[in-house]
Amino acid sequence: MRVPITRPPDDDVVVYSIPMRSKFRGITVREGMLWRGPAGWTEFSPFLDYDAAQSAPWLRAAVEQATEPYPAAVRDAIAVNCTVPAIQPDRAREVVFSSGGCRTAKVKVAEPGQSLAEDCSRVAAVREALGSRGAIRVDANANWSVEEAVEAITALDKAARGLEYAEQPCASVDDLARVRRRVGVRIAADESIRRAEDPYLVARAEAADVAVIKLQPLGGIAATMRIAEQIGLPLVVSSALETSVGIGASIALAAALPDLPFACGLNTTKLLVDDSATESLAAVAGYIGVPTKRLVPDNLDAIRAPAQVRQRWLTRLAEVSAQ
Numbered sequence: 001m002r003v004p005i006t007r008p009p010d011d012d013v014v015v016y017s018i019p020m021r022s023k024f025r026g027i028t029v030r031e032g033m034l035w036r037g038p039a040g041w042t043e044f045s046p047f048l049d050y051d052a053a054q055s056a057p058w059l060r061a062a063v064e065q066a067t068e069p070y071p072a073a074v075r076d077a078i079a080v081n082c083t084v085p086a087i088q089p090d091r092a093r094e095v096v097f098s099s100g101g102c103r104t105a106k107v108k109v110a111e112p113g114q115s116l117a118e119d120c121s122r123v124a125a126v127r128e129a130l131g132s133r134g135a136i137r138v139d140a141n142a143n144w145s146v147e148e149a150v151e152a153i154t155a156l157d158k159a160a161r162g163l164e165y166a167e168q169p170c171a172s173v174d175d176l177a178r179v180r181r182r183v184g185v186r187i188a189a190d191e192s193i194r195r196a197e198d199p200y201l202v203a204r205a206e207a208a209d210v211a212v213i214k215l216q217p218l219g220g221i222a223a224t225m226r227i228a229e230q231i232g233l234p235l236v237v238s239s240a241l242e243t244s245v246g247i248g249a250s251i252a253l254a255a256a257l258p259d260l261p262f263a264c265g266l267n268t269t270k271l272l273v274d275d276s277a278t279e280s281l282a283a284v285a286g287y288i289g290v291p292t293k294r295l296v297p298d299n300l301d302a303i304r305a306p307a308q309v310r311q312r313w314l315t316r317l318a319e320v321s322a323q
């Protein structure tokens with residue numbers, strides 16, 4: 001079905017370009033667009049490797065944020081995890097110490113070119129920094145085979161002295177199910193939901209214990225809340241590395257969900273060198289407070305992209321709108 005999506009006039013959008021503190025998922029610079037709609041500021045930031053069709057839900061989410069009010073909140077603060085990139089142990093410790101009091105850490109593992117031993121040292125360092133009562137989850141971004149996943153999850157569970165869950169160990173839903181049957185650690189699905197034709201397949205296949213949901217790839221708050229209702233799995237709301245404008249929408253989603261048993265992956269403005277707002281939405285004592293007003297970005301001049309990058313995004317926005 002062809003759903004027309006309205007886009008703002010070119011002159012009204014801000015294109016930003018912000019370096020990452022460490023390489024994350026192959027990304028060293030985060031780019032995206034911000035504009036103000038009748039309901040408030042919004043963010044559109046599909047990853048650079050996404051084509052126009054894959055970016056269409058991201059635009060629906062951005063248009064919704066610009067035009068619709070947020071749903072009613074049922075909580076006033078969201079527990080969040082800190083996110084540890086595939087970095088050296090001493091820097092991983094630093095991420096935990098400077099996380100704003102997060103009691104849960106998500107650690108990236110299975111980075112191409114790195115070894116299981118490096119993953120184990122990183123996870124052990126995070127445990128040391130977090131203390132025995134914190135929760136540790138790992139995210140392999142689909143980089144393991146079934147056999148590798150079983151071996152790695154078993155070793156990481158030991159190194160972490162207990163894992164909360166392992167996120168997207170393998171690419172296919174069948175492989176997730178196979179790994180889930182063979183390890184004593186919960187399995188979370190991320191790419192299998194946000195990049196899937198059928199987001200419910202993981203649940204039907206009994207391939208995951210936890211569903212990671214991301215606002216932009218799933219097409220906005222209303223669309224994500226429908227999936228949340230029907231998927232029948234505990235949910236973790238996670239970011240797509242937005243600036244505080246986009247994180248605000250994900251916080252609104254997390255605030256509106258009836259059940260939220262795990263910390264959410266929304267403390268990611270820390271991974272960026274700068275932000276759209278001088279007061280970032282970031283954890284204090286492990287929680288991000290749910291704002292009562294929509295965030296107004298006050299740091300736009302500092303993050304504005306060069307003309308070439310701006311032009312590339314305007315072209316991209318036109319292509320995605322034409323979907």
Ligand SMILES: O=C(O)CCC(=O)c1ccccc1C(=O)O
Pocket residue numbers: 025081082083106139141190238239240241264265266268
């Ligand atoms: O969940 C988190 O802690 C932060 C968000 C995150 O990891 C992420 C951010 C951008 C793209 C992919 C991912 C991911 O979960 O794989």
Ligand SMILES: [Mg+2]
Pocket residue numbers: 139141167168190191212
């Ligand atoms: Mg993930």
